[in-house]
Each structure stands twice: as C-alpha cells, then as structure tokens.
Amino acid sequence: MAPRGDRRRSRGRPVRRAPSARRGPDGRPEHPMTSPDSSLAPARTAAGPAGAFPDLREPGRIPTVPAVLAGIRTAALLLALGCLAGTLWEGLADRRIALAFGGLVAVGELSRRTGAEVREDAPLAAAAGLAYALLGADGGAATHDGAFQVVTVVCAASLLGSVSHIADGRRPTLDRLARRALTVGFAAVCFQPLYSRGVLKHWSGPAYALLLIALLVLTALCDAVLAAAQARSRTGWPFGPLLRDELRGLLGIGSAVCATGAVMALAVAVVGLWALPVFCLPLLLTQLALRRYAAVRATYRQTIASLARATEIAGYTPAGHARRVAVLSQAVGRDLGLSGAELTVLEYAALMHDIGQLSLVDPVPAGATAVLPPAEQRRIALLGGAVVRQTGVAGAVAVVVERQADPYREQPLAARIVRVVNAYEEKARDSGPGGPLTALEELRLATAGDYAPEVVESLARVLSRDCLTLRAAG
Numbered sequence: 231m232a233p234r235g236d237r238r239r240s241r242g243r244p245v246r247r248a249p250s251a252r253r254g255p256d257g258r259p260e261h262p263m264t265s266p267d268s269s270l271a272p273a274r275t276a277a278g279p280a281g282a283f284p285d286l287r288e289p290g291r292i293p294t295v296p297a298v299l300a301g302i303r304t305a306a307l308l309l310a311l312g313c314l315a316g317t318l319w320e321g322l323a324d325r326r327i328a329l330a331f332g333g334l335v336a337v338g339e340l341s342r343r344t345g346a347e348v349r350e351d352a353p354l355a356a357a358a359g360l361a362y363a364l365l366g367a368d369g370g371a372a373t374h375d376g377a378f379q380v381v382t383v384v385c386a387a388s389l390l391g392s393v394s395h396i397a398d399g400r401r402p403t404l405d406r407l408a409r410r411a412l413t414v415g416f417a418a419v420c421f422q423p424l425y426s427r428g429v430l431k432h433w434s435g436p437a438y439a440l441l442l443i444a445l446l447v448l449t450a451l452c453d454a455v456l457a458a459a460q461a462r463s464r465t466g467w468p469f470g471p472l473l474r475d476e477l478r479g480l481l482g483i484g485s486a487v488c489a490t491g492a493v494m495a496l497a498v499a500v501v502g503l504w505a506l507p508v509f510c511l512p513l514l515l516t517q518l519a520l521r522r523y524a525a526v527r528a529t530y531r532q533t534i535a536s537l538a539r540a541t542e543i544a545g546y547t548p549a550g551h552a553r554r555v556a557v558l559s560q561a562v563g564r565d566l567g568l569s570g571a572e573l574t575v576l577e578y579a580a581l582m583h584d585i586g587q588l589s590l591v592d593p594v595p596a597g598a599t600a601v602l603p604p605a606e607q608r609r610i611a612l613l614g615g616a617v618v619r620q621t622g623v624a625g626a627v628a629v630v631v632e633r634q635a636d637p638y639r640e641q642p643l644a645a646r647i648v649r650v651v652n653a654y655e656e657k658a659r660d661s662g663p664g665g666p667l668t669a670l671e672e673l674r675l676a677t678a679g680d681y682a683p684e685v686v687e688s689l690a691r692v693l694s695r696d697c698l699t700l701r702a703a704g
Contacts, residue, residue: 299405299459299460302460303404306407306408306411307408317379320376320379322379327375331359331361331362331365334510335358335362335387335391337354338353338356338357340394341517353513354514355387355388359388360414360488361490364421364446364492369501372425375422377419377422385410389407392407413452413456416449417445420449421445442495450488454473455476471569490510494509537585537621538552538553538585541587546587546590547584552580552583555583555648555652556581558651559577559648560573560577561692562650562685563647566647566688575627578627579631579634579648582614583648585614585617585618586610586612586613586615600657604635607635608636611633611634615628615632618631630645631648635649637679638680650682650689651689
C-alpha cells in the first residue's frame, strides 16, 4: 500500500502510472535501449518514452543543433542562384566547353555508387567539376567561361545527374551537392579571375602546374572541413576525429580526384576537349576497383556478423545482444575520438565479444558475463580470442576480445569500451524500465576498480545526446 501522505496528495488528481514494460521472448521486461527493434533514440526529458530514459545531459551543455548543416545548404543555394543570375546577365560563353564538362559531371553523378559508405561516391563528377574550375585554355586558346558560368554549369549538371537519387529520398545527396557547389565555387573564384585578368600569363610549365596543385590542395582542405562539419551537424560526433578521418580520406580517393582534375585541366589546355575521355578512364577504373573492394569488405563484415550470431542461435546470449553492444560501442568510440580504422576493429570485437561462451559446457544464465567472477570472465575472454584467431579475423580484433576482462588500466581503449558497454547492456536489460539509470549508477560506482571512468562518462554522454539515433539491432 502507498503511504497515507501519498494517498492524500493524490486524492482528486489522476495518478500517473508507469506503463507496463514489454516483455521479450525470455519473459524479461524490455526497454527501448535493449529492444531488438528499437531505434535506440534517447528521450529528451526524464519523462520520455515509457519513462525509460532519464535526462542525463550535463548542466550548461549546448545540444547539437543542425544549424551548421542548414547554413552550408543555404550558402550553397545562394551561391548557385547568384552565379546563375551572373551567367544570365553576362551570357553563356564557350558553349561547347560548357556542354562537354557539364555532360561529364552529369555522367559522373549518374554512375554514382549508391549505398556505399565511402567519402566520395561520384569521383568522376568531382574531378570534372574541379577541372572545369581550373580550366584556362582549350587547345592553346584562352577560355572566357568565368567563375559564374563554371559554378552554374557544375551545379546544373550535378542536379540533373542526381534527380534519380533525390527522387529515391536520399537526403545526403543534397548535402553532397551543396559541398560540391561550395568547393567548385572556391576553386573557380581563386583561379578564374586571376586567369581572366592576365595575371597568370607569365606562369608556364612547372610553375603553372604547381599553381594548379596548390589550388587543388586548398580546395580539398575546404571540402574536408565542410564534410566534417556536415557530419558533425548530422550525428553530433566530435568535430576533431571527423575532420581527421576526412583528411585521411584525401590520401585515398581524394588524391585520385584531385590529380585527375589537374591532369584534365592541363590536358584540355594543350590538346583540347578530346583529352577528357582519355584522362577519365583511369578514374573510372579506380572507381570500379573501389566498388569491388567495398563488396569484399561488406562480405567480410557479414561473415563476422554471422559468426557473432552463433551465440544467439545456440541460446548462449539473448537475441540482438551482440549487435546492440556493437552499435553502442561505436557511438562511444566516436565520442572518445577513435579513427575510422579503430572504429572498425571496435565494431568487429564488440560483435564477437561473447563468442568464447561457445566453449562452455554449461551456458551462463542469459549470457550475463558481467556478474561472473573475474577469473571466469578472463577464461571466457581468452577462449573467445582463440576462436577469433582461428576464424582468420584480424589479430587486432582478437586482442580486444581476449583482453576485455583484464583490469581496465591494462586494457587498450577498445577493450575498455567493449567491457563497459557489455556490462551496461546486461544490467539495463535485466532492470526493467528504469534500467538505463540504474545501470549507469552501478557502472559509476564500480569505476574505482572494474570500469574505466572516462568510458563510463562517455557512455552517459552518448545516451543523453538528443541527436543520437542508433540503428536497430538484431
């Protein structure tokens, strides 16, 4: 019974009751953080959906607002409209050149690889836009396109080639178009006025080529900053690691795009527009190779995910547990500043962190290894590391799996993250609707010896971040 005082206070007013928790296949109550079909989006207030998520935001912490993303789109739109007005006012010059480069950009957009998690999925279009922005001559004759026309043609061709992608509802396509408009505009504004005024007349040979390379480097840096800012606005992840990943990406497909753009601009200046199809071929072959590489990586990841589900199929762990730990571990890793390669190792290790339980004769109840004695946890972790090594997965993944039960001061950061997230998921899963707050408090109380304090606090930040929406598990 409720205390007498509580009954008096509730008299005459409806009493808010906590909604009943949905129960899973094992009869335990589920909550949004551990439900296999949940979007795992944290609540905004303490009385969020089903009352499951407390408001863990730090006082004075500014929530992530997509203002930067809206600002980039607005700037790109204003730039495109301004250049269109300038082109209409001045008239279209060198229509043959505009048609050739516009068609190449449109073809590059049409050949874009959809659904690929790559930095530049339309490298041909990006290289053609940069080449047009840095074009000063056609077969030895000076061109008079100007920055207004360059931006207008590239934006129109990119939009034309992306109509099918936009019609399919791929919103990130608009962000890529905005980024391309700004980067091409930056390159054109830096180069075209100087060339039109004759400032570059005395630049020839290596000096002219070095100038183009320098402008491409600055344009690539501008593109990396814009891409990191867009990702920061969409995801709320720290800007520094995102920018670092973008800069590393420049060494791959980014360098190929910049080199192809410079070579096309120089070749057209000497031999004319017939150089375009010749110098596009290497980039097309590179794009084909990247597609095959992406397919191999996707197959490799699916194999790891299938191995991770073995514990669920055998009944050692609840359904979707490995996937939930992997998704949340990646979010924590992002918050702590891990790079792309480190996040991949973290994801694979989190997916396979319980695979050592397959060697047990008697399964652990509900697969909850966090409550086992330390010696038993280490034994299961070592068994899991041995299994991972036998499957041929990268040795770095096996190291994380076999060291997840070591004292946290001796663990690599990835193992610390897996240990904390696994313990959180198990504790929150078994605690009903109030599980997330209870689990976090238990983890914080155990930071003196069991769990890394910085990882626990990062987990709290991740759970309280409004913009974080993790993919469904299971």
